Amino acid sequence: MLKTMTFAMLHFGVAFSITYLLTGSLLIGGAVALVEPTINTVVFYFHEKVWKRIESNRAVLKQPG
Structure with missing residues (x-):
């Protein structure tokens, strides 16, 4: 969430x-x-959130077994 908030502040400055x-x-x-x-x-x-889920699914698919 901190990453999202710092992105928001940066974005606010750029947009303004x-x-x-x-x-x-x-x-x-x-x-x-x-x-x-x-x-x-x-x-x-x-x-x-979507990308974390995609990465998690890819990790599961790559596991041997």
């Missing part, structure tokens, strides 16, 4: 910076920086 640079608006930059990274962080969390 890019949106602000493109629009010059603190309001729009802040709004995009709140919405987009929040959704992306939730998606990332579940993406990680």
Whole structure:
């Protein structure tokens, strides 16, 4: 979960910076920086869970026996 939270903070900074640079608006930059990274962080969390399950299944299939 810590990895997800640090990713969220980094993503927030990037989203705000890019949106602000493109629009010059603190309001729009802040709004995009709140919405987009929040959704992306939730998606990332579940993406990680799916990949862990895939890796676990692959490990089981590779076991001799």
